[in-house]
Amino acid sequence: MRTRVAVIFGGVSVEHEVSVISALQAIQNMNQDKYEIIPLYISKDRVWFTGEEMLDIENYKDLKGLLSKAQKVVMARTEDGKVVVQKEPRPRFGKSILSEVDVAFPIIHGTFGEDGVLQGFLELLNVPYVGCDVLSSSTGMDKVIMKNIYRDSDLPVLDYVWFYSTQWTEDPEAWTTKIKEKLDYPVIVKPANLGSSVGISKAENEEELEEAVDLASKFALKIVVEKMVQNMTEVNCSVLGDYEHVEASVCEQVLGSDEFLSYEDKYAGGSKDGGASKGMESTNRVIPAEIGDGKTKEVQEIAKKSFQMLGCSGVSRIDFIIDNDADKVYINEINTIPGSLSFYLWEPAGKPYKQMLDELIQLALKRERDRGRLMFSIDSNLFSLQTGGSKGSKGSKR
Ligand SMILES: Nc1ncnc2c1ncn2[C@@H]1O[C@H](COP(=O)(O)OP(=O)(O)O)[C@@H](O)[C@H]1O
Ligand SMILES: [Mg+2]
Incomplete structure (x- = not known):
């Protein structure tokens, strides 16, 4: 039997369209003798769809038309532990499960797809999935956390200053001084967690810095300012x-x-x-x-x-x-x-x-x-072990 691979794409990030392109390219190149592919497209308003028609890039030109015809679905876990793609809403009569899923393959760039959110959902379903896990996805997506980790691991990153946009608003002069002292102009200002150069700009002086921070603040609460090479x-x-x-x-x-x-x-x-x-x-x-x-x-x-x-x-x-x-x-x-x-x-x-x-x-x-070789839970019911009523935290030693 072929392995059933659910390719998840689209999504709610600014890179929605790029994700569609990446996913369709991948699907075209997958070994169809070995893998059965289930396309799962997530619309910008977070509705999931499947169907053959999701595989042709031309169809996306008339997105409204495409989605009005396509099958709405959810990915869910059944009582007997199977992960399935299921019609949404569930029909009153007839089959609601369209397919089982053996492996999920997220191909979504940016927020909610590449940052650990989707990966967390797949963890809860307990389905194997391609790519980074929750922690590596989320640390990789946040430019500040990523730089902190690399710097602490002696891997080379450019000098930077970061702040929340609210901190900037409270005292722009203090941050401007800090940036001037630590980095000097020109600098590059970025939202901490986007991709595709969205919200990124260069600043050669104080005035431009202010504009650049304003722009980046439209896209993220966390801003990173870097020395410009x-x-x-x-x-x-x-x-x-x-x-x-x-x-x-x-x-x-x-x-x-x-x-x-x-x-x-x-x-x-x-x-x-x-x-x-x-x-x-x-x-x-x-x-x-x-x-x-x-x-x-x-x-x-x-x-x-x-x-x-x-x-x-x-x-x-x-x-x-x-x-x-x-x-x-x-x-x-x-x-x-x-x-x-x-x-x-x-x-x-x-x-x-x-x-x-x-x-x-x-x-x-x-x-x-x-x-599978690791233990995730211990097979005992703490409640059933208690004798003589509940002691709460008083009697507990953990
Ligand atoms: N410190 C820097 N000095 C000079 N150019 C930079 C610097 N940081 C980013 N850039 C330019 O901006 C582009 C986008 O920045 P990047 O951090 O890669 O953001 P994104 O996640 O949006 O791709 C880079 O590809 C590069 O051309
Ligand atoms: Mg880049």
Whole structure:
């Protein structure tokens, strides 16, 4: 019997459309002899849908029309412990369960999909899933937490200052002084937990800093301000594996059309029709990155360490900024569900997309087996052990 894989995509982040592209690309490349694919599309208003028609990108042009016809579903756990895709609302007569699920495969970039929220839902259902777990997803998504962990692990990150937007509003002068002293201009201001360059801007002076913080505050409560590297090379490297074994892909060099990569650069840049139809695949890039063997090795080694340091699993892409003047490599960020799942960095490394997807699903099943050896609960009922009434906390020793 084929393994039933539920590919979950769409979602409520700013990268909704990119997720649709990444997921449909992956589905097209999955080994259909081995895997039965159940597409699960989450609309921007959080309704789940399934059906063959969700597999054709053309259908998304008329989204209203598509969703008015598509089958609404929920993913749920049945009494006998099966995880299923079920019609919503449940029909009064006839079958409500459309399929069982053996493995879930989240392909949602950004908030609620890449940040541990969806992963937590899958944990509660107790279904194996591809990619990072709750903790690695959430730490990878928060640029401040991620930097703290890397800094404490002696992995190279750029200097930064962070604050809540409310703290800024209370005393902008104090923060401006701190930023000037610690980082000096120019700086880059970012919302702490978004992707795709949304809400990010550069500031050369106090006035611009204020504007940049205002912009970032529209997207997140937590803001991070970083030293801007002026003469930089941007290089990305993908890592595949888990806590036991990892490998690094070839590196790509990313070429932005402006001072930094915008949303349009990333997703609409090279596509012939000018639309965002190709996902990360269309970014202007050079593969392999032209940074020499030494730097390539260095980037790959740091990439592998930063993957394992967060406890990642599956495939991630670690983005680097090389400061050409200082000749130093810095981790910029980790993407735990990268655009197009970074397949284009594995094909030149000799791993076809089909094989990579196979490895990802197998890693999900391996994690399930590894965890199966751990104890999650103790088989006893504390209440049934008590004699002579409840003592509450008074008599308890834990
Ligand atoms: N410290 C920095 N110095 C110079 N450019 C930067 C810096 N941080 C980010 N950038 C530019 O901004 C882009 C987006 O920043 P990034 O942190 O990767 O955010 P996102 O999560 O939105 O991709 C980067 O690809 C890079 O071009
Ligand atoms: Mg980035």
